[in-house]
Amino acid sequence: MKKQYRNYSPSFKKKAVELSYARENTKQVCEELDIPYSVLHRWRKESQDYGKNSFPGRGKPKLTDEQKEIALLKKQLKDISEEHEIFKKGGEHLLQERQVKFRFIKHHKFKFTVEKMCKVLKVSTSGYYNWLKAKVSKLWLYNQKLSELVTTIFKDSFESYGAPRVKMALEKLGHCISRPRVARLMKANGLFARRKRNFRITTDSNHKYPIAANILNQNFKVSRTNQVWVSDITYIETKQGWMYLTVIIDLFNRKVVGWSMSDNLTTEDTIIAAWNMAALSNVITEELIFHSDRGSQYASYIFTDIIKSYDGLVKQSMSRKGNCWDNAVAESFFKSLKTEWVYKHKYNYRSQAELSIFSWIETWYNKRRIHSTLGYKTINEFETEMYNQNVAA
Template sequence: MKKERKIYDPALKTKAVQLSNERTNISELARELGIAVTLLYKWRKEYEEFGQGSFPGNGNLKLTPEQEKIHELEKKLKDAELERDILKKGNRHLLPERSMKYEFIKNNESIFPIEKMCYVLKLSSSGYYKWKNRSFSKKLLLKEKIKEQITSIYFSSKQRYRSPRIRFELNSLGYKISRITVAKYMKELGLRSKLSKKFKVTTNLKHNYLVVENLLNRNFIAEKPVQAWVSDITYIQTKEGFLYLTTVIDLYDQKIIGWSLSNGMSTEETSLAAWKMAVGNRKIADGLIFHSDRGIQYASRKFTNTLKFYEVTRSMSRKGNCWDNAVAESFFKSLKTELIYGNKLITKEKMKLEIFEYIEVWYNKKRRHSTLNYQTIEEFNNQNKM
């Protein structure tokens, strides 16, 4: 049977390319997004050549010979600028001893390509790697490796993880270590997780639409997928005003199966948009319960009729009781604590990219969830295949 060719949305392609430009490991990002690395490089090349005119579908535009020449010159200029930046940053390392040059390369691996730094500093890359892997005592070497892993996990989680989650992450990598030791090493490294902060929820209850009873009744455990979904809306502050994030979460594995980030609060932009993504990701099953608050986006005729069409059972939180939708509230708290609080305000476009990465790359694929016994969603589903 011929495998059906998957069609990717142009907006997803654009966001994936923009995100790849901020990463150093393209292969890792491709795995996180669930796409072939060759496909991501193809998207990057097209976006680099055509910019906003990329991904029109069939009949892609072709560069003229003049455009190709300009493009080649721009690539050479970019390469020259990279060498200039390395020379500028590593100026004091050009004349001193070789070990200082190696230290410079090691401290700037996340900024510049290793091979390019070796070329500019007139070193062989094989000599650098040999120096980097020089021998230590086994005990000291193990400690240093663990500290490196802790630092890597800490920053790859964007400073979101505390010692319990880092410990589980280390265990999954084969390091047997206690939470107390992890906390000790984090203290030595000066690594502290971001702190929580209270936030308010935006819900418009001033409407005359029909509401329903709280059928879910705070039973946030589902025995199988597509048994119970919860949804909610929150605001995200940016330099250019508010964005509104709507999510749909499957209680079985805590996965964000549908979401929408909008400038407005209409039903079409919020609840309906997130619902359409959710039903696209998971096929509706008989007996599905959909739980939300009593906001107008969920009580409107348009959304109510949509759920009637799918024969979904409705459930709504009691008025003014946020604990009735605690799972959705918990996600928003994690999002704002781990991504937004403590950081400077950014543009709406930049925030959209940050939210995309947080949900599709971090939360749904890499984050360890305490409610899943500190497993990732993927690990949980692999362990509980039905």
């Protein structure tokens, strides 16, 4: 089969370097990961030279900690210089009403950024843009005052107060206000009370994002690569805390084409990171179905916008509520991972779990493990067989 040029994600490079040091057998690691020794040697040198700043990504400069600090100091100096100039021009407005400040910002927006002027004049950017859209009313001014009070009360409570308690604090200050109104103000300002949770779950389907139809409908037989990708998120226990693993699997060959490991469940660090890895190594030229559960990470606008950016080439599919069989392939992968590997290990740190699972996926599962669904062949053997059949046809 013709050898294709591979693109490696920064996560892959970092873990490959870690694995080479952990194994102390660079040649074996290169063979298992199917990468040239010279490439791994270059990655190891870059890791030694730049440490945590290595592998910044294509088009981004490699900087040492000292260089990054110098760049940051230059930016801070520039910001201070601009703020000083804004202060000289608009300092007389600091004690004025917000409308006067907003007019100053409007007249100088071509010289300074709106965000920086708002910071110097101590007004919110949202307040400025609201002022641009509509005439300032007494209600708007009162809402601004309430927003400031709500934020102060919330911060003073160490971010523990919900709407009911914030409402009571406002009433003590002489403000008669309903709980729903307080809740709206808190949401508008991104204020959410922290709550202790007894259990960590990876699938949060209790959200208001749109749900995609179940296009896949348990049809797990496909005829080519990049026809159907399935994805799911699971957790790995360590003494340091949970480590979350997100995978994207190609149904055609059962290969893990994308993965991410994180200490949180944000969309950026789970599915988007995994998607970026999958998209880096696979060119999508034909219709692709992307199937997952109804989790908020998959339904979020930030991720669905990525799906839409493919102009209809990628179609999103989601499992029916409470039906685990709709995403059985991903569930089966996690069962294999935990039964065959994770349950045999005790992880003190997330970094240990990350390196261990990276090794299992990239040197075993994707390379040497035989799969019953592939006729008891490895993924490489199955791909070679399919390639030869296509050539013969």
